[in-house]
Amino acid sequence: MPPRISPLKDAMHHVVSKTDKTFKLDVKYINPVKGRGLFAKGAFCKGDFEYRGDMINDAELQRRRKCYHASCAAFMFDFNWRGKTWCVDASREDGSFGWIVNDHKHPNCKMKKIDVNGKPHLCLFALDDIKGEEIAYDYGGEDYPWRTQTTSVAVKTSAASASDPSLQSETQMDDESAPINSPQQVCSHSSLKI
Numbered sequence: 001m002p003p004r005i006s007p008l009k010d011a012m013h014h015v016v017s018k019t020d021k022t023f024k025l026d027v028k029y030i031n032p033v034k035g036r037g038l039f040a041k042g043a044f045c046k047g048d049f050e051y052r053g054d055m056i057n058d059a060e061l062q063r064r065r066k067c068y069h070a071s072c073a074a075f076m077f078d079f080n081w082r083g084k085t086w087c088v089d090a091s092r093e094d095g096s097f098g099w100i101v102n103d104h105k106h107p108n109c110k111m112k113k114i115d116v117n118g119k120p121h122l123c124l125f126a127l128d129d130i131k132g133e134e135i136a137y138d139y140g141g142e143d144y145p146w147r148t149q150t151t152s153v154a155v156k157t158s159a160a161s162a163s164d165p166s167l168q169s170e171t172q173m174d175d176e177s178a179p180i181n182s183p184q185q186v187c188s189h190s191s192l193k194i
C-alpha cells in the first residue's frame with residue numbers, strides 16, 4: 001500500500017483542485033430541528049474537505065448581512081486571518097459539503113484555517129477515522145439552542161484524537177484564533193436544495 005499523504009497535503013490538494021471527498025460522504029435528513037447533516041459513508045480516514053463558498057472581506061460581509069435573509073446567516077462563516085476578518089459565504093450552493101456539517105460539543109472533526117498560496121481556506125479535518133457516523137465539528141460557541149437539548153444522533157468522541165500528532169505538527173496550519181462567527185443561526189431548510 002502506498003504511504004498515506006499527510007492531512008495537510010491532502011487538504012491543499014483538495015483546495016487547489018476544488019474537490020471534496022464526495023465519494024465518501026452522504027447528506028442525510030436527520031430531524032426537523034437539526035435538518036440535514038453529513039455522514040461518512042463507510043470508512044472516512046483522517047482527512048479533510050473544504051468549507052467552500054465566496055471568500056469575502058469584512059466590508060462585503062457587512063454589506064451582505066444587511067441585504068440577506070436571516071436564514072442565510074447560518075452559512076456565513078467568518079474568521080480572523082492575519083488580523084483581519086474574512087468570511088466564507090456559502091449561502092449559494094456550489095455542490096460542496098462543508099456548509100452542511102452540524103455542530104457538536106464533542107466532535108469528530110475540527111475546522112482549521114490553512115494557507116494555500118498566501119490565501120486562507122477553511123478545511124475540515126477528521127480527528128479520527130470515522131465509519132458511517134455523522135461528521136460534526138465544534139462551532140465554537142456555548143449558547144446555541146440545540147446544545148441545551150438532547151439530540152438522537154450521537155457523535156463518537158475520541159479523547160486520543162485531539163492530540164493526534166499528524167494534525168498538530170503541521171506548521172502551515174493557522175490555528176491562532178478560533179472562527180469568530182461560525183454558522184450558527186436557525187436556517188430555513190425549505191429554501192435549500194441538495
Ligand SMILES: C[S@@+](CC[C@H](N)C(=O)[O-])C[C@H]1O[C@@H](n2cnc3c(N)ncnc32)[C@H](O)[C@@H]1O
Pocket residue numbers: 033034035036037074075099100101102103104146147151183184185186187189192
Ligand atoms: C451550516 S447549517 C448546517 C446544515 C443544516 N443542518 C441544514 O440542514 O441545512 C447550520 C445550522 O444547522 C443547525 N444545526 C447545526 N448543528 C446542530 C445541532 N447539533 N443540533 C441542531 N441543529 C443544528 C442549526 O440550525 C444551524 O443554524
